[in-house]
Structures are given as structure tokens and as C-alpha cells.
Amino acid sequence: DVKVTQSSRYLVKRTGEKVFLECVQDMDHENMFWYRQDPGLGLRLIYFSYDVKMKEKGDIPEGYSVSREKKERFSLILESASTNQTSMYLCASKPGGSYGLFFGPGTRLTVL
Amino acid sequence: QKEVEQNSGPLSVPEGAIASLNCTYSDRGSQSFFWYRQYSGKSPELIMSIYSNGDKEDGRFTAQLNKASQYVSLLIRDSQPSDSATYLCAVTGTASKLTFGTGTRLQVTL
Numbered sequence: 001d002v003k004v005t006q007s008s009r010y011l012v013k014r015t016g017e018k019v020f021l022e023c024v025q026d027m028d029h030e031n032m033f034w035y036r037q038d039p040g041l042g043l044r045l046i047y048f049s050y051d052v053k054m055k056e057k058g059d060i061p062e063g064y065s066v067s068r069e070k071k072e073r074f075s076l077i078l079e080s081a082s083t084n085q086t087s088m089y090l091c092a093s094k095p096g097g098s099y100g101l102f103f104g105p106g107t108r109l110t111v112l
Numbered sequence: 113q114k115e116v117e118q119n120s121g122p123l124s125v126p127e128g129a130i131a132s133l134n135c136t137y138s139d140r141g142s143q144s145f146f147w148y149r150q151y152s153g154k155s156p157e158l159i160m161s162i163y164s165n166g167d168k169e170d171g172r173f174t175a176q177l178n179k180a181s182q183y184v185s186l187l188i189r190d191s192q193p194s195d196s197a198t199y200l201c202a203v204t205g206t207a208s209k210l211t212f213g214t215g216t217r218l219q220v221t222l
Contacts, residue, residue, distance in 0.1 A: 042214035043156075043200070090155055098144040098163060098204060103155040 003027070004104035006091050012110045019078040021107050023091030031094045032074035033101065034058075034066065036087040043090070049074055081111045115139060116203050118213035126221050131188040133216050135201030138182070144204035145177055145184045150215065151197045160186060191220045 007022035025032065033048040035058075045058030047066040055066050063085060067075045074093075078085055088108050092101035117136045125131045133147075144163055148156035162168045162175040162184065174187040184203070188195055198215040205211060 040214070043212040045210075100144075100146040100148075100158040100161050100202070101156075101210065102158065106155045 004091055004093055004102055006089075006104040006107050008107050009105060010108050010110075012112065013078075013081050014112055015082060017078075017081045017111075019081050019109065019111075021076040021078075021089055021091075021109070023074045023076070023093075023104055024072050025074075025093040025102070025104075026072065027093065027095070027102075028071065029093035029102075030071075030096045032068065033092040033094075034064075034074065034076045035090045035092065036060070036085075037090055037106075038087050046076065081109075083111050085109065086111045114213075115205070115211045116201055116213040118199075118201050118216045120214060121217040122219045123216055124219045124221055125191050127191060127193060129191050131191045131195065131218055131220070133186040133188075133199050133201075133218065135184045135186075135203075135213055136182055137184070137201075137203045137205075137211075139203065139205035140179075140182060141206035142179075142182075142203045143206075144210075145175070146202040146204075146210075147173075147175060147184075147186045148200040148202060148212075149195075149197045150200060156200055188218075191218075193220050193222060196220045 004025045034046040035043045049068040065077045091104040147160040150156045160175040162177045168175045172189045176185045200215045201213040
């Protein structure tokens with residue numbers, strides 16, 4: 001089975017802090033994604049990566065950056081956390097081609 | 113018009129009945145279609161994928177695709193209380209972008 005893990009299930013940070021969310025997949029997938037999910041807004045794509053050191057902006061990249069130094073690891077960085085970044089953050093991966101995404105368990109981030 | 117539309121529900125069905133979940137999409141060139149199940153507080157889980165017109169069955173689940181009508185549906189036979197969840201429809205459009213609907217909440221009642 002595909003396994004996608006995320007570094008934390010719950011995280012509480014203060015406004016202005018730099019926040020790192022880590023994601024690791026064990027199935028050698030080329031593509032990795034970061035989404036946030038908010039009630040009524042559904043899943044929104046922040047960034048994705050189709051290869052090591054490659055990244056593409058999604059629909060809502062403002063306030064975020066990403067890093068993919070190794071194929072299995074994709075990190076989301078909140079440069080200066082703000083309260084409107086309180087959300088559920090979901091990492092996902094998929095192989096090349098027309099396949100669905102496999103999601104990690106999510107990180108519920110609260111910014112105070 | 114939203115790219116992927118679903119009725120938010122809740123859709124309430126009695127145990128043992130067939131639940132029918134529907135999704136429409138706007139990109140006529142869409143090629144890949146997925147259904148995810150998401151329990152409250154959990155992440156989405158891929159349960160079905162469909163790529164060509166017609167039906168695809170997997171256990172109690174059947175996905176139906178009609179590209180001419182830009183419509184994809186998920187049928188759940190013999191619904192169980194454990195099927196109570198939010199079901200997300202996702203569509204890969206012509207730009208290879210995966211777009212999610214906001215989901216339909218299903219409640220299976222005893």
C-alpha cells in the first residue's frame with residue numbers, strides 16, 4: 001500500500017513564526033502536492049512538484065513556499081504564519097500518468 | 113460556474129438502500145475521474161477511478177461516467193452506517209489539473 005506520512009497531526013504556532021510541514025511518501029511517486037482544506041471551500045492546491053527540485057504554484061501559493069530536495073520528501077513552509085493560515089494541510093502523492101492522489105493523514109495547523 | 117459541482121447534502125439514505133452521489137464538471141476535455149471518501153477529521157481516501165464512458169464496479173461501489181452529459185456518479189449498494197462520510201468528486205481537466213468538488217455528505221440511517 002502507498003504510505004504518505006506527515007510530520008505532525010496537530011500543530012499550534014504563533015503569528016509570525018516560520019512553520020515547516022514535512023511530508024514523506026514511500027512509493028517512489030514522481031508527483032507530490034500540498035493542499036489546504038477549509039469548511040465550505042473544499043480542497044485548494046497550494047503547490048505541487050513533479051520532480052526533485054521542481055515546483056509549480058497551485059491556486060493559492062501566497063504566503064507559502066516549498067522544498068523538494070529528495071524524491072520522497074516534500075516540505076511546505078509558511079514563511080511568517082498568519083491567523084488566516086489556520087487550516088487542515090494535506091499532502092498527497094501520485095505516480096506519473098492518470099492516477100488518483102494518495103493523501104497523508106493531514107496536519108491541523110492553528111495559528112494564534 | 114464551478115469547475116466541479118456536487119450537491120453538499122446531507123444525503124440521507126436508510127441502511128441497506130442504494131446511495132446515489134452525483135457530480136457534474138465543466139471542462140468537456142476532462143479525461144480522468146475519481147471518487148474519494150472522507151470521514152470527519154480524516155484525509156480523503158481514493159475509492160474509485162473511471163476513465164471511459166459507462167459503469168465500473170468494485171464491490172458495493174459503482175462509478176458511472178457520461179462524458180456527453182459531463183456527469184459522473186457514484187452508487188453505493190447496500191449502504192452501511194460505516195459509509196457515512198463526505199464523498200469528493202475529482203476531475204482531471206485538459207490542462208492535467210485535478211480539480212475537486214466540495215463534496216456531498218452522506219448519512220446512512222439505521
